[in-house]
Each structure stands twice: as structure tokens, then as C-alpha cells.
Amino acid sequence: MTGDLVQLLFDPRSIVVYGASSDPEKLSGRPLDYLKRLGYAGQLYAVNPRRDVVQGVPAHADVNDVPGPVDLAVIVVPADKVPEAIERCAAAGVGAATVFASGFSEAPDGVGVAAQERIAAAVRESGMRVIGPNCLGTFSLHQRAFATFSTAFDVPGDLPDSPIALASQSGAVGTFTYSAMTALGLGVRYFANTGNEVDVSVVEVLDALVDRDDVEVLLGHLEGFTDPAALDRLAARAAGAGKPLVLLKSGRTPVGDRAIAAHTGSRGGDDAQFDEILAHHRAVRAQSMEEMTDLALLFASGRRPGGRRVSVVTQSGGAGALVGDVAVDVGLEIEPWRDETRQLVAPLLPFFASTANPIDLTGALINDPSILDTTLRIACESDETDVVLVVLGNSDKAAAELVEVCVRHHRATDKPFVVAWSGGSGQARTDLIAAGVPTYAEPTRAVRAIGHLADVNVVAGEPALAG
Structure with a gap:
């Protein structure tokens, strides 16, 4: 599915913003505003049962009313309406969906677990891919597909461009790192924030991008680590392609593990095994956002040493x-x-x-x-x-x-x-x-x-x- 995942998330032929607001300043209005203003060239639709037009884009009462196939749905409705929105998108044959709302498996006392399981069930039954919930979305620079609400990408002038893919389970860690990189003149071509990872993970996103000719450096931030085989595959493929893989991981201590459970409902997993896999394939474990930025600056130059002198x-x-x-x-x-x-x-x-x-x-x-x-x-x-x-x-x-x-x-x-x-x-x-x-x-x-x-x-x- 990885080839399909790249197309659906980063080169979608059509995007629907489900629950789009006519106010571009609102969280639910920003994705549509970004997609229009930053030059997305694919088919663009809105779902809003109370309006016929949203920000100049024709709006439909239901995703089933949208003409033609939809590669990516950006779900901007509140948490209590998300499961139904996901189910309706799955029934309509939408390829992938991004869920911004929080309040699922990460919520206190397990109040959102059932709702997240409902999303997971829709994924299993339909094959639709889902990013999130509890995330801020994705973007691909050259395709101008800014399916996000983050203000980190709403800056004047052209965004810098470098052959870098950045995937982060935490939206803040991802955008803080991105902003530190842009301050150094570095850009990111592909970005994804995966949040609770009900379906798509940081590891899967990076694995999907390893073979891209326009990606030379792979950066990732993880909180959960429950699939060693997937990480081993990613690290092996990155090494085989000669592309540096740099990962920053939380949850190596009981305090960190408790914090990520409250943040994304994740489990830190076996930290020693994580280190072992990276060392085996010469991937790098960064110790901070600053170090990940430092490494991106040097790795993106494309130069490799003949030795250690x-x-x-x-x-x-x-x-x-x-x-x-x-x-x-x-x-x-x-x-x-x-x-x-x-x-x-x-x-x-x-x-x-x-x-x-x-x-x-x-x-x-x-x-x-x-x-x-x-x-x-x-x-x-x-x-x-x-x-x-x-x-x-x-x-x-x-x-x-x-x-x-x-x-x-x-x-x-x-x-x-x-x-x-x-x-x-x-x-x-x-x-x-x-x-x-x-x-x-x-x-x-x-x-x-x-x-x-x-x-x-x-x-x-x-x-x-x-x-």
C-alpha cells in the first residue's frame, strides 16, 4: 500500500475538506484557505450542509454528493462527529482521511477509546487510510497540497525547499523542528504529523518515501514503538538507498512513557530494541530537536566523507x-x-x-x-x-x-x-x-x-x- 499512500497523502488528485468553515482564520477554515492560497492544483471540494459555497469552493451537504473520486478528505469537525464522518468517507470510497480533532485514546479515563476504535474499525473494513486523530495534517511542497491547519506553514514569501522528508508523531515537535530548519534556510518537501496513529504511523510514512528520487534525508519523531519489524524494514531500506535516517524517540523512561500515553495514547515500547535496530542499520537516534536540525543541515548537503579523518x-x-x-x-x-x-x-x-x-x-x-x-x-x-x-x-x-x-x-x-x-x-x-x-x-x-x-x-x- 505504500505507493498508494504517497499518492493519497502527498500527491492527491482531489481533496475534500469535510466540515469546512467559511472563515479562513478558524481551524476548520485554514486548510481550505491554505490549499487555495498556496496553489494546490487538484480538484478541491468542501462538505458543509449549511452552505452552497465555502471560501469560493462549491460545498456539498454530504461527501457522497461530491462529484468524482476523492483521494484525501481533511476532517475538521469536532471529535464527537469524527467517527460518523470517517464512516461516511469510507462508504463514499475516499482513499485517505486526516483527522485533526483530539479527545480519543489519549483522553483521560479512556473516554475516547471507543470512538477511536470506531475509526479503526472503519479502516479495517474499508481499506481507507487514516492519519491521526489528534494531528495537524500533512503537506507536500512541490504539489502544494497543504492539508493542515498549522500556522507554521503560513509565512510570507516562498517556503524553503530541501530534499528532506519529516514525519512526526507530535505536531509541536514536528513544527518546532521544521521552524528551526527554515531559520537555517532548510526546507521540507514532505511533512506528516501522525498523532494517535490509529492507522498510518511515522515509520510507514518514511518507508513510503524512501524510494522517492526527490528525498535524500529522512527525519522522524516517534512516541509509540510497537512494531520492530516495520522499523527494521525502514532502516534497512534507508541504508540500502544510501539515505540518512534520523529518528528522535520519546518514552525511554517511565516518566516519558507516562507522558506519551497522555499525549497520543502510545506506548514507548522496548527502548533497547529500538536502539539496536538503528545501530544495526547505521541509522541515527537524535537526542533533541536541536540535534535533529543539526544533522539535517549537514546531511542535506549531499556530501559524504571518504573516511573519519x-x-x-x-x-x-x-x-x-x-x-x-x-x-x-x-x-x-x-x-x-x-x-x-x-x-x-x-x-x-x-x-x-x-x-x-x-x-x-x-x-x-x-x-x-x-x-x-x-x-x-x-x-x-x-x-x-x-x-x-x-x-x-x-x-x-x-x-x-x-x-x-x-x-x-x-x-x-x-x-x-x-x-x-x-x-x-x-x-x-x-x-x-x-x-x-x-x-x-x-x-x-x-x-x-x-x-x-x-x-x-x-x-x-x-x-x-x-x-
């Missing part, structure tokens, strides 16, 4: 030492360059600078950016380098020239090229990211991201790890 070029010996410690923690190699390579750099530097690796250029590069220029050329060309990490900070007066040097060398090499720029006004980081250079505000975050990049550097078709 990092050449660090820094203006701070202290920062270089911090980088070195974390590099050891994550299994990277920062070894001194060969004497002949060091001798190429030595004439450029003050006598007190270090030509070992990390290469400490000292503050001299502020007055003479050519020091950075020449050192980066040597680092990029050296066969001792798999990844280049440049560690800078403050330096706002010299920033324009230093940024230009970094951008030029980033473009001149196909090796992963990463910058950490701490302090200052932040403009240098903005300019570097805008030029496509993965850039971090703190060097150890950059090192941890590089470590994960080296861990998931799997050639398409390479077998999974033994064990």
Missing part, C-alpha cells in the same frame, strides 16, 4: 582542544598532519602557532585572511583530509572576507566542509548558510554532526552491519 582549521587553540575531545568521543580521527604538509603551512603562521591538527592560525588571520585561504586550500587538497572543519568566532569586522574565503573553498571541494562560527552578530553564520555552507554556532555541535555523518556513510546497496 577531520582536518580542523581554527583561530582558537582552546576551541581546537574542545573539538579534539568531542571528536574522540564520537570516533573521529584528528591526527597531526605529515611533516611535509605541516611545512606548507608553517611559513604562514606566527612562531607560536600550531601546525599540528587542529591547525591553530591564531588571531593573525584577522589581519591577513590569506592565511586562512592558503591553509584551507592545503587542507582540502590533502589526502589526509576526509572532512574539513573551520572554527571561527566573533571577528565581525573581518567577517565578509573570511566568509568569502570559506564559501570559495567549500565550492571548490567535494569533501564535507563545515564551519563553526561562535559569537559575533550572527550575520556571518547567516551568510555562510545562505551560500550553502553547513554552519553551526558552537564547534562541538558541528563535531557531533560530523561524527554521525561518518557513521551513516553507507554506500547504496551495502549490506547491513553484522550482529
Whole structure:
């Protein structure tokens, strides 16, 4: 069913908003407003028994009155009316439905369990796919199918685009991560929030998108973990396709497990087994939304290292030492360059600078950016380098020239090229990211991201790890 799922959720030929409001500011009016305003080109219908037209779209009293087949129904009615709406959509042959309303299996004292089971029964009997309940929907950027009510996507200007799919069981975690990514100039091509997962799960969404040529990075947030076989299949397929898979999971402690039960009615499952599956296939377990964003920034560049050797070029010996410690923690190699390579750099530097690796250029590069220029050329060309990490900070007066040097060398090499720029006004980081250079505000975050990049550097078709 996965091929069908992609079409139904992300490339629907027709969408009906069931319960659509004429007020685009209301939750029940936003999906129709987004679909119209953001350019959805398929057939668009509304179900509202009290109106003939809703926001300029012909409205019908019942989903059975909608002309032609419907791929996706966006259900925006209150929770007590959802089961009937789902049953009517199933009877009308709708392919998939998204349910926004809360108050189902996650509600206190089990008051919504029976209603959610009624939705599940309709799924089993009809084969219609359901996202939710208790979710904020889906979108696909190129198809302009914004079947959501989230204001995170209602921003001025064009939405950024990157070859990334993001599926999240939590709507807030998903949209917080999305917003953090867009602040870095990254976009998402496919997004889904799965909520209570009465039917479709985060794992199934990502598995459905693995084979898409326009997806290179797979990001997911999970609360429930009850199907190890499905996760194993997803991780194996992502590794086989050479596409990084990054998952953030809640519920690894009794406190977290209790919280997700109250949030989406989920169970955290066997956390050790979750880790084992990811490790087996070189997938990554992110520890925070920030780390997932950090990894997306580096993975989306499309560059993969030939090994684990990092050449660090820094203006701070202290920062270089911090980088070195974390590099050891994550299994990277920062070894001194060969004497002949060091001798190429030595004439450029003050006598007190270090030509070992990390290469400490000292503050001299502020007055003479050519020091950075020449050192980066040597680092990029050296066969001792798999990844280049440049560690800078403050330096706002010299920033324009230093940024230009970094951008030029980033473009001149196909090796992963990463910058950490701490302090200052932040403009240098903005300019570097805008030029496509993965850039971090703190060097150890950059090192941890590089470590994960080296861990998931799997050639398409390479077998999974033994064990």
C-alpha cells in the first residue's frame, strides 16, 4: 500500500475538506484557505450542509454528493462527529482521511477509546487510510497540497525547499523542528504529523518515501514503538538507498512513557530494541530537536566523507582542544598532519602557532585572511583530509572576507566542509548558510554532526552491519 499512500497523502488528485468553515482564520477554515492560497492544483471540494459555497469552493451537504473520486478528505469537525464522518468517507470510497480533532485514546479515563476504535474499525473494513486523530495534517511542497491547519506553514514569501522528508508523531515537535530548519534556510518537501496513529504511523510514512528520487534525508519523531519489524524494514531500506535516517524517540523512561500515553495514547515500547535496530542499520537516534536540525543541515548537503579523518582549521587553540575531545568521543580521527604538509603551512603562521591538527592560525588571520585561504586550500587538497572543519568566532569586522574565503573553498571541494562560527552578530553564520555552507554556532555541535555523518556513510546497496 505504500505507493498508494504517497499518492493519497502527498500527491492527491482531489481533496475534500469535510466540515469546512467559511472563515479562513478558524481551524476548520485554514486548510481550505491554505490549499487555495498556496496553489494546490487538484480538484478541491468542501462538505458543509449549511452552505452552497465555502471560501469560493462549491460545498456539498454530504461527501457522497461530491462529484468524482476523492483521494484525501481533511476532517475538521469536532471529535464527537469524527467517527460518523470517517464512516461516511469510507462508504463514499475516499482513499485517505486526516483527522485533526483530539479527545480519543489519549483522553483521560479512556473516554475516547471507543470512538477511536470506531475509526479503526472503519479502516479495517474499508481499506481507507487514516492519519491521526489528534494531528495537524500533512503537506507536500512541490504539489502544494497543504492539508493542515498549522500556522507554521503560513509565512510570507516562498517556503524553503530541501530534499528532506519529516514525519512526526507530535505536531509541536514536528513544527518546532521544521521552524528551526527554515531559520537555517532548510526546507521540507514532505511533512506528516501522525498523532494517535490509529492507522498510518511515522515509520510507514518514511518507508513510503524512501524510494522517492526527490528525498535524500529522512527525519522522524516517534512516541509509540510497537512494531520492530516495520522499523527494521525502514532502516534497512534507508541504508540500502544510501539515505540518512534520523529518528528522535520519546518514552525511554517511565516518566516519558507516562507522558506519551497522555499525549497520543502510545506506548514507548522496548527502548533497547529500538536502539539496536538503528545501530544495526547505521541509522541515527537524535537526542533533541536541536540535534535533529543539526544533522539535517549537514546531511542535506549531499556530501559524504571518504573516511573519519577531520582536518580542523581554527583561530582558537582552546576551541581546537574542545573539538579534539568531542571528536574522540564520537570516533573521529584528528591526527597531526605529515611533516611535509605541516611545512606548507608553517611559513604562514606566527612562531607560536600550531601546525599540528587542529591547525591553530591564531588571531593573525584577522589581519591577513590569506592565511586562512592558503591553509584551507592545503587542507582540502590533502589526502589526509576526509572532512574539513573551520572554527571561527566573533571577528565581525573581518567577517565578509573570511566568509568569502570559506564559501570559495567549500565550492571548490567535494569533501564535507563545515564551519563553526561562535559569537559575533550572527550575520556571518547567516551568510555562510545562505551560500550553502553547513554552519553551526558552537564547534562541538558541528563535531557531533560530523561524527554521525561518518557513521551513516553507507554506500547504496551495502549490506547491513553484522550482529
